[in-house]
Amino acid sequence: MNITCFCYIATFTNIFLIASCAVLNRTLVQHVRWVWDAVFSADSLYLVSASSDQSAKLWDLRTGEVARHYSAHNLAVTCVALNDSSEH
Numbered sequence: 001m002n003i004t005c006f007c008y009i010a011t012f013t014n015i016f017l018i019a020s021c022a023v024l025n026r027t028l029v030q031h032v033r034w035v036w037d038a039v040f041s042a043d044s045l046y047l048v049s050a051s052s053d054q055s056a057k058l059w060d061l062r063t064g065e066v067a068r069h070y071s072a073h074n075l076a077v078t079c080v081a082l083n084d085s086s087e088h
Contacts, residue, residue, distance in 0.1 A: 026064050030057060036076065042084040050077035 033052035040047050046067065047059040056077045058068040070077075 026061075028059055028064060030066055031055070033076075037079045039080055039082050041082055046082070048080045048082050050080040052076040056080055 028047070028049070031049065031051040031053050035049050035051050037050040038047055045061055047061055049057050049059065051057075054071065054073045054076060056070040056073075057066045058070075059065070060067045
């Protein structure tokens with residue numbers, strides 16, 4: 001699967017990945033409330049999503065699985081950012 005050009009559409013509990021912003025490639029389903037934000041890694045291999053279910057998820061787009069689940073939030077997570085830099 002070539003995943004170099006993606007966009008996303010977030011709905012209530014799903015994130016639809018659209019290859020080249022034209023064809024549905026995959027639906028990521030694990031949030032149980034609204035998805036408010038999502039951001040791709042620089043290499044387009046990962047996506048981080050933010051949800052009203054008080055969690056953020058790091059998705060591996062090669063498999064469609066959640067690589068990390070961040071759930072220590074007391075309120076909705078409304079935005080996310082991803083630092084792809086190897087420098088700290």
